[in-house]
Amino acid sequence: MNDFLATIGRSALGFFASVGRLFLFAGVSISHIVRPPFYLKLVLRQMMLIGYNSLPVVGLTSLFTGMVLALQSHTGFAGFGGDTAVAMLVVLSVTRELGPVIAGLMVAGRVGAAIAAELGTMSVTDQIAALSTLSTNPYKYLVVPRILAGVITMPLLVIVADIIGIMGGYIVAVYLLDANPSSYLHLTWVALKTPDVMSGLYKAAAFGFVVTLMGCYHGYHSRGGAQGVGSATTNAVVSGSILILLMDYLLTSVFFS
Amino acid sequence: MTAKIVIKDLHKAFGPKKVLQGVDLEIAQGESVVVIGGSGSGKSVLLKCILGLLRPDSGEIFVDGQPTVHMGSSDRARMLAKFGMLFQGAALFDSLPVWQNVSFGLIQGQGMKLSEAKKLAIDTLAKVGLGADVADLTPAELSGGMQKRVGLARAIASKPEIIFFDEPTTGLDPIMSDVINQLIAERVRDLGATALSITHDMASARKIADRIVMLYRGKIIWQGKTAEIDHSGNAYVDQFINGRAEGPIQMEVRAS
């Protein structure tokens, strides 16, 4: 019995310790965002890596999401209201929810993993230590550009995801379900609300932050060679994805309550 | 005159594993000290503690009289600007070409122009026996010994006051080792730099050291002038420098 309690106690302590470390890491990183020197070139480079290179995956996933939404809502709502509901449902779900969440999860898989692997390798081969002996703060040089790039590019990616997702819905509705193109477009336009889109973009910025933060955190603290880097990568993706869904719930309850 | 680096009763453990158990060491301005000791005895950890890359559990470290263990990050950055460090695994940045690795501290730290930095990088590479053609390669395209020399070039490029070399000649052929030994000796003699080196290569130790220090079981068990090492009267040192399997140092190998 005692052993059992001790085990629970130990894991609880371990959990709080790692949460504390994570908050400390986030705090230090944020404090370095506002203090010079700034590595603008590195931010731009990371924006290319995070944003531009994620376009194909994000575009494809949101296209299919929009298509599936149209199909589902058509069969689901066939009894009542029918086609008018399709456009509205596609727009609402894509802009509020699925655009940011799907893009966020894709970026967590692609970018979170890449960041954790890169920083992890740098950490276990002493490259991060070498940075600080060369008059360069590793937080400023490695962490800040990635986090900034994540926060800036995620909303841009989500704008693209929204457009493609809605287009996917249009394609299915018009070419497969024989909806009237001009009235579908009209309904889409009516359903499109600035607050919905904006809430999705705020979510996107938050997701960009957690994904890059988890990538950096797990990479930075990885220990023990290739195996350590491997588990850092896994942890970055898993924790990034979980945090995206958690943040999604929290932000939704803030925006729409 | 106060010493350049003073280490007092330094302790460092990783979990249950006690690595440093009370290291005391003073290094004078312009002196070249070599640390010898068995593999895993904590030599690299000692260097990293002095640089603040690892936080010691207890003990004190002074650089130019300033205590460094509890230093804030901006003070530490200022202190680290005096240092150059060659890491045991070279630790080159693999996303950057060789020349940017060499002049990294100058470009980032002092805002040197790229064209000027490249020229200086090529000059520094020449000093470690590497041609200008290497400058545009990436670290992954180099052999282990070449990486080591690029790491060495990076450590000395900004002409630091204090230079740490973690096994500078490991992985180099005997001739190149001698070139590097001369280079290190020259840095200390001509530029007045203070050097702390780790090596397993006794020929190298004899050439670059003013003083040799032996680390064993987390403590310094012997130190003395380079010339004294052959008649140290210390059984551990004798065993180590003569490379004998029998003696007071029992390696962690057991025939079972």
Ligand SMILES: Nc1ncnc2c1ncn2[C@@H]1O[C@H](COP(=O)(O)OP(=O)(O)OP(=O)(O)O)[C@@H](O)[C@H]1O
């Ligand atoms: N970051 C770390 N985490 C945990 N243990 C470590 C860490 N760094 C070093 N150690 C342990 O500390 C001990 C001393 O390591 P260190 O690298 O200082 O050895 P060394 O004297 O430099 O050996 P070598 O001559 O082989 O380079 C080793 O047993 C190693 O396992």
Ligand SMILES: [Mg+2]
């Ligand atoms: Mg070592």
